[in-house]
Amino acid sequence: MSVQFKITRRALLAGLPAVALAGGQNRGLQLSNTKGEKVAFAFGNTPLFEYRYGKSLPKPYVHPLYAPNQAVLTLDSPPDHKHHRALMIGWTEVNGYDFWGEPKSTPGPHGFTMHQKFERMREKSGELTAVNHWVAGGRILLVERRTLRAHPPGTDTLALDWESELKTGGSEVTLKAHKNGFDGLGIRFVHKMDGGKALNSEGTNTIEQANGQAARWCAYCGELESGGPGGAAIFDHPSNPRHPNPFYVMKSRFGFLSVAPTFRDPFRVAARQSLRLRYLVVAFLGEPDKAKLDSLYTAWASERRR
Numbered sequence: 001m002s003v004q005f006k007i008t009r010r011a012l013l014a015g016l017p018a019v020a021l022a023g024g025q026n027r028g029l030q031l032s033n034t035k036g037e038k039v040a041f042a043f044g045n046t047p048l049f050e051y052r053y054g055k056s057l058p059k060p061y062v063h064p065l066y067a068p069n070q071a072v073l074t075l076d077s078p079p080d081h082k083h084h085r086a087l088m089i090g091w092t093e094v095n096g097y098d099f100w101g102e103p104k105s106t107p108g109p110h111g112f113t114m115h116q117k118f119e120r121m122r123e124k125s126g127e128l129t130a131v132n133h134w135v136a137g138g139r140i141l142l143v144e145r146r147t148l149r150a151h152p153p154g155t156d157t158l159a160l161d162w163e164s165e166l167k168t169g170g171s172e173v174t175l176k177a178h179k180n181g182f183d184g185l186g187i188r189f190v191h192k193m194d195g196g197k198a199l200n201s202e203g204t205n206t207i208e209q210a211n212g213q214a215a216r217w218c219a220y221c222g223e224l225e226s227g228g229p230g231g232a233a234i235f236d237h238p239s240n241p242r243h244p245n246p247f248y249v250m251k252s253r254f255g256f257l258s259v260a261p262t263f264r265d266p267f268r269v270a271a272r273q274s275l276r277l278r279y280l281v282v283a284f285l286g287e288p289d290k291a292k293l294d295s296l297y298t299a300w301a302s303e304r305r306r
Helices: 009-014 016-020 290-301
Strands: 029-034 038-043 046-052 061-065 087-090 112-122 127-136 139-150 157-168 173-176 184-188 197-200 217-223 229-236 245-250 256-259 267-269 274-285
Touching: 029 112, 038 139, 046 139, 046 157, 157 173, 184 229, 184 245, 184 274, 217 245, 217 256, 217 290, 229 256, 229 290, 267 274, 274 290
Parallel strands: none
Antiparallel strands: 029 038, 038 046, 046 061, 061 087, 087 184, 112 127, 127 139, 139 157, 157 274, 173 267, 184 256, 197 217, 217 229, 229 274, 245 256
């Protein structure tokens, strides 16, 4: 049975099209850095999401990611998969090391994504750039410049840009997914959202068909802890390698969505070269409509990169 998705005209006008094209119109966005622990992104008194980067963590990640009504969407390190860190990026094999899993949760050998410094932090415009080292076997395999940018929220949407530039050193680096292909930028949703629905830019509205399908965007929707439907979509930027990329999506045993560029084939990054990946994560209330999400995607994809 097909699934009907809806988003109101009010939400469309008040939401992401203005966000995506806002440019410098970011008055009200702010950052608050709890040094050595996390950076909280907010719009006025409204929390948007938090970036966690403490030294004790195996990787930096975003948690919580809020829905526009302040319901929490993400799940951090649940007992069934301790290595699922809410909204995170990683690969199960980077030159033979696992940067997705974690010790005591998945078999090794493991690598670690280690925060080094903030290269830039614009407290009053909702943007930061962090430098991370992807370390394994006593070596730095990749140096990552990770930029997160918040957008002013709409009535029923809020969004964040995620850009990762991964640069190799003197040796080639291969990023490879294991058999399930979920590696990349992924979201583990709260348990209340398990058993949810999918919709992508190709009009596919079943989990089974959306899983592994190339698309410009894919959305996952479920029951929020606050009641009523909501969820998140990931947009794949046209500048990304292999665009449009496959997505990995599942609803059982749990709700999960990732943009998975190595779903079928690995990335090989030559020595002293860079792999740049850019995504938009959109949290929403209600059930999204394909035509509206297509419009939001077009607005964001045509935005000049700063």
